[in-house]
Amino acid sequence: MPSIYFHIPFCKKACHYCDFHFSTSLKYKSEMLEALQQELSFRKRDWGTTQISSIYFGGGTPSILEADDIQRLIDHVGQHYEIATNAEITLEANPDDLDIKKIKGLRNTSVNRFSIGIQSFFEEDLQWMNRAHNAAEADASIKRVQDAGFENITADLIYGYPLLTDTKWKQNIDQLCSYDIPHISAYSMTVEPQTALDHFIKNGKSPAMNETQSANQFEILIEKLNGVGFDHYEISNFAKAGHYAVHNSSYWKGDSYMGIGPSAHSFFGDTRCWNIANNAQYIKGIFDKTPLLETEYLSLENKVNEYIMTSLRTIWGMDIDKIKTDFGTEVFTKIVENIAPFVSSGEVELKKQHYYLTSKGKLIADHIASELFFVEE
Numbered sequence: 001m002p003s004i005y006f007h008i009p010f011c012k013k014a015c016h017y018c019d020f021h022f023s024t025s026l027k028y029k030s031e032m033l034e035a036l037q038q039e040l041s042f043r044k045r046d047w048g049t050t051q052i053s054s055i056y057f058g059g060g061t062p063s064i065l066e067a068d069d070i071q072r073l074i075d076h077v078g079q080h081y082e083i084a085t086n087a088e089i090t091l092e093a094n095p096d097d098l099d100i101k102k103i104k105g106l107r108n109t110s111v112n113r114f115s116i117g118i119q120s121f122f123e124e125d126l127q128w129m130n131r132a133h134n135a136a137e138a139d140a141s142i143k144r145v146q147d148a149g150f151e152n153i154t155a156d157l158i159y160g161y162p163l164l165t166d167t168k169w170k171q172n173i174d175q176l177c178s179y180d181i182p183h184i185s186a187y188s189m190t191v192e193p194q195t196a197l198d199h200f201i202k203n204g205k206s207p208a209m210n211e212t213q214s215a216n217q218f219e220i221l222i223e224k225l226n227g228v229g230f231d232h233y234e235i236s237n238f239a240k241a242g243h244y245a246v247h248n249s250s251y252w253k254g255d256s257y258m259g260i261g262p263s264a265h266s267f268f269g270d271t272r273c274w275n276i277a278n279n280a281q282y283i284k285g286i287f288d289k290t291p292l293l294e295t296e297y298l299s300l301e302n303k304v305n306e307y308i309m310t311s312l313r314t315i316w317g318m319d320i321d322k323i324k325t326d327f328g329t330e331v332f333t334k335i336v337e338n339i340a341p342f343v344s345s346g347e348v349e350l351k352k353q354h355y356y357l358t359s360k361g362k363l364i365a366d367h368i369a370s371e372l373f374f375v376e377e
């Protein structure tokens with residue numbers, strides 16, 4: 001079912017590895033909140049959707065906002081769409097924002113799921129990443145959110161960076177599991193161009209990331225989380241039964257979504273569009289009633305490759321019948337031909353008309369997907 005994403009483009013500090021759009025200045029905060037509401041109203045007419053199954057506040061750092069600001073945005077969604085009674089409403093939050101007063105305020109909002117950016121429980125790692133929080137806040141934030149009565153919590157960890165030995169990585173996973181939260185996301189550290197981390201590596205101030213270390217730590221992660229009852233339902237996501245993320249799962253299943261805010265992307269089946277990644281220009285565009293966004297009409301190639309990329313990474317696998325029905329016989333034949341070597345090598349398996357990555361295949365998921373990409377001639 002369709003969903004709405006709000007991009008809140010403010011952060012207290014710039015993490016060294018981050019290439020998301022955000023500003024460390026809150027100068028335009030009130031204008032931004034007004035613009036987000038206006039954009040939602042403005043774009044309603046372009047989207048025939050009436051019911052919303054999830055709302056996701058991402059960023060940036062949405063927990064920088066006051067609880068009332070967040071509820072005002074949710075109420076605004078409710079004025080334009082019917083929000084499903086069991087809708088998942090997620091707030092990305094950084095540990096340093098989650099003091100008792102903020103959490104109490106959020107208890108009075110419709111937010112029913114937290115996504116907490118822990119990344120590591122080690123002080124030196126958090127400093128190396130230039131995170132705004134410290135190790136004590138990482139620990140306290142999860143406990144406080146649970147003490148306030150929130151159960152639907154996910155937390156992020158990062159692996160595969162130079163300071164993280166396998167021993168420390170196991171400790172991070174064990175500590176996160178000790179809170180008994182139902183969902184965990186874990187990402188390998190990637191070096192994006194133009195980030196501080198990219199410069200540090202180029203200037204010799206930081207070693208480069210090590211692929212073997214990352215692959216080993218990914219295996220450790222899978223083994224440990226599977227061992228304590230988490231389903232590995234997407235390459236970077238693990239959940240206890242009944243706690244798969246509704247919002248992200250709808251992306252992976254190809255449902256439409258509307259992204260509100262600077263740099264936010266939207267997807268409507270045949271088109272994808274994205275807003276300008278500049279706070280001042282975004283606000284001006286909205287206030288002038290000329291939103292600054294680019295639209296891409298998706299070709300067959302785009303749609304096929306998007307489907308391969310997302311479906312193969314999930315527990316639901318790649319549906320052969322869907323490929324034949326939605327994309328035609330030529331695409332179907334090519335994919336079956338290209339996937340055969342991975343089936344023979346035990347990296348992909350075919351069950352009930354679906355292709356799935358095996359444990360071995362999960363280690364090279366991106367490589368397998370790229371080998372299957374369809375190129376229109």
Ligand code: SF4
Pocket residue numbers: 010011013014015018019020022059060061094
């Ligand atoms: S808090 Fe998140 S969005 Fe902000 S700089 Fe850090 S990683 Fe990027």
